[in-house]
Amino acid sequence: SQKIEQNSEALNIQEGKTATLTCNYTNYSPAYLQWYRQDPGRGPVFLLLIRENEKEKRKERLKVTFDTTLKQSLFHITASQPADSATYLCAPSNNAGNMLTFGGGTRLMVKP
């Protein structure tokens, strides 16, 4: 069955450092992979989408990579800030309009 794995342990880093979060998937051949941010008690917020034919995507301090051979996406936040503290969810997908399945998320804590 399809499986999405994100590190369930919280990632604690110092302000200013680069945070790297991992998303691994099995039994999937996604055409896209999306990353969302979720704050406690709130709905997920879309951050970035990367297509299977893209190796890397950037948006401001965010960078996502997508390795379809390793079946892995890495999500980087450079120059991290305490305001980046949240849970980050990955979601591989095949087609727009179809169901999106989320990983369990990784909680990031950025300490000042």
Next chain:
Amino acid sequence: EPEVTQTPSHQVTQMGQEVILRCVPISNHLYFYWYRQILGQKVEFLVSFYNNEISEKSEIFDDQFSVERPDGSNFTLKIRSTKLEDSAMYFCASSDNRDTGELFFGEGSRLTVL
């Protein structure tokens, strides 16, 4: 900026009662979804809706659940006879018809079943 709105923000109900959760998706979006998140667990897909019919549903979305778009703007989730295990945050989401399918989520409706 357009947003998805959900009501109520919190509902407390007795086991066995019917509950209707309401959502107003972003106006030009064509795809609508319900997700739920039990406290401390992952965001789980319930159902997707397109062109006035269910396009996909998960195993969670059994006969106790139904969705409706009654008037062209609202999108509702009905739970016919609530169980304790239905206690969760329910998120509505919508998406437009571009090929990316990014979802715009509402702030959720917290359902507590006693």
